[in-house]
Amino acid sequence: MSSTVLRKAYERWQSGVRTPGRMPDNGSIAPAEEIELGALLGIPLGAVEDYAALASRIELVMQNEVQRALVVAAAARRGGASTVAVGLASTLAATGRSPILLVDGNLRDPILHRKFQVPREPGLADLARGAVKAADIVHPTAVPNLNFVAVGSETKVPQAFYQQPPFREILDAWAREYSYVIIDSAPFTGVADPINLAQAATGVLLVVEAGRTVREVAAETTEELRRAGIRVLGAVLNRRRFYIPDWIYRRV
Ligand SMILES: Nc1ncnc2c1ncn2[C@@H]1O[C@H](COP(=O)(O)OP(=O)(O)O)[C@@H](O)[C@H]1O
Ligand SMILES: [Mg+2]
Numbered sequence: 036m037s038s039t040v041l042r043k044a045y046e047r048w049q050s051g052v053r054t055p056g057r058m059p060d061n062g063s064i065a066p067a068e069e070i071e072l073g074a075l076l077g078i079p080l081g082a083v084e085d086y087a088a089l090a091s092r093i094e095l096v097m098q099n100e101v102q103r104a105l106v107v108a109a110a111a112r113r114g115g116a117s118t119v120a121v122g123l124a125s126t127l128a129a130t131g132r133s134p135i136l137l138v139d140g141n142l143r144d145p146i147l148h149r150k151f152q153v154p155r156e157p158g159l160a161d162l163a164r165g166a167v168k169a170a171d172i173v174h175p176t177a178v179p180n181l182n183f184v185a186v187g188s189e190t191k192v193p194q195a196f197y198q199q200p201p202f203r204e205i206l207d208a209w210a211r212e213y214s215y216v217i218i219d220s221a222p223f224t225g226v227a228d229p230i231n232l233a234q235a236a237t238g239v240l241l242v243v244e245a246g247r248t249v250r251e252v253a254a255e256t257t258e259e260l261r262r263a264g265i266r267v268l269g270a271v272l273n274r275r276r277f278y279i280p281d282w283i284y285r286r287v
Pocket of ligand 1: 111114117119273274
């Protein structure tokens with residue numbers, strides 16, 4: 036996979052060739068017709084290559100999986116899970132040829148519906164309750180091949196939500212329909228729902244914030260996930276202050 040598509044689109048965007056409509060200067064994402072690919076998702080130009088590399092690695096580690104449902108979660112609050120989930124899902128979608136589904140699975144602090152400028156409900160929680168049909172909650176987005184599902188109405192007992200059979204059935208159906216299901220999650224801070232969500236999925240992409248998430252917390256979280264039978268398929272070091280050449284990275 037190459038990052039050329041994204042880079043070209045960003046260059047167009049930066050050079051001022053803009054389609055009329057709302058612009059994502061506040062980090063939000065406008066509906067499909069209104070913007071061109073270059074405005075996608077508020078990924079900073081400097082991060083395009085990083086997302087392309089991340090998407091390639093995820094494709095590599097997941098290529099032989101039957102179900103490709105990836106949970107993106109941080110080791111601590113505000114570590115950058117939602118940011119990385121959007122960036123990864125849109126990069127996979129914009130550079131691939133098959134449909135991707137991004138799901139807001141953060142029952143505690145959902146924000147993606149605001150980024151995509153769609154209502155919070157109906158969404159995942161309403162589908163699990165049987166109140167709506169799957170087709171009614173999937174939104175197309177500005178990025179070709181990227182579809183989005185909001186979190187839905189408030190869940191009274193979030194700890195139990197991901198253990199219930201309806202969610203697993205929903206996830207299985209989505210995994211058959213989409214080449215990747217990327218699920219934005221609440222952080223692993225000792226509550227049960229992110230763990231249950233990760234157990235129902237193929238694996239986890241752990242987002243670690245440089246400088247803030249101390250090494251011990253990241254190591255403890257990884258160990259806890261392994262004990263719970265969860266596969267950590269990768270880790271992202273978010274908000275790096277300094278550019279680290281790729282060859283050094285591979286040795287860390
Ligand atoms: N690499 C980054 N550079 C700059 N700002 C970031 C970066 N990652 C996250 N942020 C900002 O930090 C805040 C928290 O990020 P978010 O992705 O919502 O974290 P989480 O989902 O883990 O709570 C948001 O305002 C987001 O825009
Ligand atoms: Mg979040």
